[in-house]
Amino acid sequence: MDIEQTKIPQATAKRLPLYYRFLNNLHTQGKLRVSSKELSDAVKVDSATIRRDFSYFGALGKKGYGYNVEYLLSFFRKTLDQDETTRVALIGVGNLGTAFLNYNFTKNNNTKIEIAFDANEERIGSEVGGVGVEHIDDLEEKLGDISVAILTVPSSAAQGIADRLVKAGISGILNFTPARISVPSNVRVHHIDLAIELQALVYFLKHYPLNEEEMEEDQ
Amino acid sequence: MDIEQTKIPQATAKRLPLYYRFLNNLHTQGKLRVSSKELSDAVKVDSATIRRDFSYFGALGKKGYGYNVEYLLSFFRKTLDQDETTRVALIGVGNLGTAFLNYNFTKNNNTKIEIAFDANEERIGSEVGGVGVEHIDDLEEKLGDISVAILTVPSSAAQGIADRLVKAGISGILNFTPARISVPSNVRVHHIDLAIELQALVYFLKHYPLNEEEMEEDQ
DNA sequence: CGTTAGTCGTTAAAGATTTCACATACTTCA
DNA sequence: TGAAGTATGTGAAATCTTTAACGACTAACG
Ligand SMILES: NC(=O)c1ccc[n+]([C@@H]2O[C@H](COP(=O)([O-])OP(=O)(O)OC[C@H]3O[C@@H](n4cnc5c(N)ncnc54)[C@H](O)[C@@H]3O)[C@@H](O)[C@H]2O)c1
Ligand SMILES: NC(=O)c1ccc[n+]([C@@H]2O[C@H](COP(=O)([O-])OP(=O)(O)OC[C@H]3O[C@@H](n4cnc5c(N)ncnc54)[C@H](O)[C@@H]3O)[C@@H](O)[C@H]2O)c1
Numbered sequence: 001m002d003i004e005q006t007k008i009p010q011a012t013a014k015r016l017p018l019y020y021r022f023l024n025n026l027h028t029q030g031k032l033r034v035s036s037k038e039l040s041d042a043v044k045v046d047s048a049t050i051r052r053d054f055s056y057f058g059a060l061g062k063k064g065y066g067y068n069v070e071y072l073l074s075f076f077r078k079t080l081d082q083d084e085t086t087r088v089a090l091i092g093v094g095n096l097g098t099a100f101l102n103y104n105f106t107k108n109n110n111t112k113i114e115i116a117f118d119a120n121e122e123r124i125g126s127e128v129g130g131v132g133v134e135h136i137d138d139l140e141e142k143l144g145d146i147s148v149a150i151l152t153v154p155s156s157a158a159q160g161i162a163d164r165l166v167k168a169g170i171s172g173i174l175n176f177t178p179a180r181i182s183v184p185s186n187v188r189v190h191h192i193d194l195a196i197e198l199q200a201l202v203y204f205l206k207h208y209p210l211n212e213e214e215m216e217e218d219q
Numbered sequence: 220m221d222i223e224q225t226k227i228p229q230a231t232a233k234r235l236p237l238y239y240r241f242l243n244n245l246h247t248q249g250k251l252r253v254s255s256k257e258l259s260d261a262v263k264v265d266s267a268t269i270r271r272d273f274s275y276f277g278a279l280g281k282k283g284y285g286y287n288v289e290y291l292l293s294f295f296r297k298t299l300d301q302d303e304t305t306r307v308a309l310i311g312v313g314n315l316g317t318a319f320l321n322y323n324f325t326k327n328n329n330t331k332i333e334i335a336f337d338a339n340e341e342r343i344g345s346e347v348g349g350v351g352v353e354h355i356d357d358l359e360e361k362l363g364d365i366s367v368a369i370l371t372v373p374s375s376a377a378q379g380i381a382d383r384l385v386k387a388g389i390s391g392i393l394n395f396t397p398a399r400i401s402v403p404s405n406v407r408v409h410h411i412d413l414a415i416e417l418q419a420l421v422y423f424l425k426h427y428p429l430n431e432e433e434m435e436e437d438q
Numbered sequence: 439c440g441t442t443a444g445t446c447g448t449t450a451a452a453g454a455t456t457t458c459a460c461a462t463a464c465t466t467c468a
Numbered sequence: 469t470g471a472a473g474t475a476t477g478t479g480a481a482a483t484c485t486t487t488a489a490c491g492a493c494t495a496a497c498g
Contacts, residue, residue, distance in 0.1 A: 007427070011485060017418035021397065035445060044399045047445095048487055055447055063446040064494030086421045095321045099314035105414050111421060148421060172424045174417060178240065180263045186429045190420050194411070195324050198393060199236035201409050202305045202330060202367060205391045207232070210405045230455060254475060266475095267457055274477055282476040283464035 012053045018043055019053070020080055023073045035066035082110045087146045091161055092153035093118040093133050096176055100150060101129035113150070115142060119157075136161070140168045147171040155179040162189075231272045237262055238272070239299055242292045254285035301329045306365045310380055311372030312337040312352050315395055319369060320348035332369070334361060338376075355380070359387045366390040374398040381408075 022042050026034055036054075040047035054060050054067070060075060061067040077083065090097055090113050097116065105111050116128065117136045124135045134142050139161075149165050151158060151173055158179035165173060172188045175181055178196075183189055241261050245253055255273075259266035273279050273286070279294060280286040296302065309316055309332050316335065324330050335347065336355045343354045353361050358380075368384050370377060370392055377398035384392060391407045394400055397415075402408055 009484070010423075010427075013422055013426070014415075014419045016422060017415040018412070020418075021415070022399075037445080042399060044401075046487070048489095049485085051446065052448085052486080059447065061446055062494065063492060064444055066445060080418065080422060081425060088417070095318035099318045100413075102314045105417055107414075109414060109418065111417050147424070148417075150417075172420050174420055180241075180261060182263075188420065188423060188427075188429055190416060190423075192411070192413070192416055193237070194319075195326075195328060196233075196236040196240070197409060197411055198307070198324055198330050198367075198369070199239075199299065199328065200233045201391050201393055201407065203232055203235060203299060204229075204409075205366070205407060206300060208226070208229075208407075210407055228454070256475080265457070267459095268455085270475090270477065271456080278477070280476055281464060282462065283466095283474050285475060 008056050012056060015043075015045060015049075015053060016076065016080060018045075019050070020073075020076045020082070023069060023076060026069050027073050031069050033066045034069055034072075036061075038066075080110065084110065086111045086148055087114045088112060088148045088150060089114065089143060089146045090116045090131070090150045090152065091118075091136070091139075091165070092151065092157075093120075093123050093128055094152060094154075097150075097152040098128055100152065101131050104129050104131070111148070114146065117142075119153075139164055143168045143170075145169070149173050151175045151177055151181075153177060227275045231275060234262075234264060234268075234272060235295065235299055237264075238269070239292070239295045239301070242288060242295060245288050246292050250288050252285045253288055253291075255280075257285075299329065303329065305330045305367055306333045307331060307367045307369060308333065308362060308365045309335045309350070309369045309371065310337075310355070310358075310384070311370065311376075312339075312342050312347055313371060313373075316369075316371040317347055319371065320350050323348050323350070330367070333365065336361075338372075358383055362387045362389075364388070368392050370394045370396055370400075372396060 019039070022039065023034075036047040036050045039045075039050055043050075051061075057075070057079065060072055088111050090100060093101065093116050097118075101113060101116060104113050113131055116131050116133045117139055118124065118133055119136045121135075123133045126133050143165075147170060149170050149172070151161065153161055155177040156179075158175065158177040159181050162173060162175075162181040162183055166183055166187055170187065172190070173181070173183070175189055175191050176194065178193060180191065181189060238258070241258065242253075255266040255269045258269055262269075270280075276294070276298065279291055307330050309319060312320065312335050316337075320332060320335060323332050332350055335350050335352045336358055337343065337352055338355045340354075342352045345352050362384075366389060368389050368391070370380060372380055374396040375398075377394065377396040378400050381392060381394075381400040381402055385402055385406055389406060391409070392400070392402070394408055394410050395413065397412055399410065400408060
């Protein structure tokens with residue numbers, strides 16, 4: 001439908017949801033305009049980077065003025081497909097899975113966990129955070145056309161479940177298990193490895209001491 | 220004490236805990252040697268990148284042989300300070316905080332959540348995953364010399380708590396709230412923004428379709 | 439209406455990271 | 469012992485990302 005604009009750098013793409021969220025905040029606060037500098041202070045991304053990021057989408061701002069919040073927000077809403085909701089399945093209703101179900105990413109968000117699966121009989125049929133929990137044996141049958149899955153099963157089960165998800169036609173998996181799963185090249189997996197994030201932070205603290213001069217940077 | 224080797228690239232540093240974990244797995248399985256190619260298949264990082272990463276620490280392998288698992292493991296154990304345990308505090312014993320406390324990053328890990336804080340009177344004095352929950356009012360008093368904090372409070376409370384943590388002498392914060400907190404430049408904050416990770420995955424699925432040819436890459 | 443202060447979009451430079459490709463050196467096996 | 473096979477470590481190239489700098493333009497105000 002749309003002409004696919006020349007592809008945005010990945011680093012930029014990862015920042016878009018962040019921009020969108022803060023734009024939403026500003027809009028809620030009734031702000032009419034914003035500069036790259038202000039946004040920079042809020043999201044902790046260099047203002048030149050923000051301008052560069054925005055510029056991949058064309059000229060969204062006005063020189064000497066900044067950006068119109070309403071306009072920018074509606075532009076990103078379209079770009080990030082915030083109008084259509086992406087349906088998500090969650091596999092593994094344990095500690096982490098339960099937390100996600102209770103949260104359900106509902107604020108300013110275009111994603112919704114619609115169904116959950118677990119192997120533990122006790123959980124089947126219950127609702128967690130308003131989402132029904134189905135038996136993992138019914139995965140293929142009940143997944144329907146859901147294309148994104150959050151994986152929060154024990155790591156020993158991760159590859160097996162991933163294989164089944166792939167067979168059932170999934171496109172993307174957000175993998176919270178420490179297992180590095182293998183999938184066909186047409187399926188996208190993002191790993192969020194919380195233990196590693198914590199270890200990495202500790203490593204940076206020991207080996208990359210920050211001094212008073214240099215500014216800390218994120219992620 | 221040690222001569223600080225020329226600083227390792229940040230991208231490399233973030234992969235070290237991953238390597239360490241898989242080396243541990245191999246060791247447990249009784250494997251004696253491993254090649255960069257094998258490791259690559261396991262952790263889904265290009266083998267040249269692995270060799271390059273390792274090479275920053277000197278010549279750890281042997282040409283024509285590969286790497287000795289035991290040696291490599293013990294080397295990384297030292298490098299990653301796996302022998303000393305870093306004590307961690309968790310602030311906000313809600314959905315996410317409870318999940319982390321129950322998990323407590325105990326496997327192959329050099330970190331331990333030792334104390335938790337919450338504002339909700341009902342939780343105070345209880346134990347979650349073997350960790351005592353203290354009142355947030357006692358933060359400064361009970362934090363002691365803990366230098367790392369996990370932040371899982373509502374985003375509205377994030378900046379206030381961060382300020383208190385900084386005053387109490389914290390060095391690093393793993394921030395799970397959507398708030399981008401401000402801290403002095405000598406404190407390191409890593410943001411893990413789960414809602415954004417999910418949105419970014421959805422964005423990539425729509426705008427960066429993977430075909431049969433190209434390999435998906437991580438995170 | 440002209441001046442001042444402010445801000446974008448972009449060119450170019452710098453910096454960081456990944457990947458290629460191969461000389462070198464070790465292992466294995468006959 | 470020698471030949472064949474294997475896999476490292478790294479120089480050089482390619483790619484990706486961030487940052488600096490500034491010309492062009494706007495808004496606001498006296
Ligand atoms: N909880 C944390 O803080 C944390 C931190 C880092 C990583 N992780 C990882 O996240 C994953 C989940 O952690 P958790 O603490 O929620 O574990 P958990 O044991 O509490 O939950 C796992 C859930 O998966 C279900 N399950 C097991 N096998 C299944 C299968 N074959 N199909 C469907 N469901 C199945 C179990 O019944 C359980 O409800 C693990 O891989 C863990 O390593 C968790
Ligand atoms: N749960 C998720 O899946 C999820 C996903 C993405 C982001 N987050 C973010 O993580 C954070 C925590 O989420 P959650 O679902 O666990 O929320 P939650 O409401 O379940 O837990 C927050 C906890 O913090 C405590 N608290 C409130 N104010 C406090 C204060 N001033 N000092 C100390 N404790 C205080 C509350 O008593 C509660 O126990 C939030 O910022 C949320 O946006 C959560």
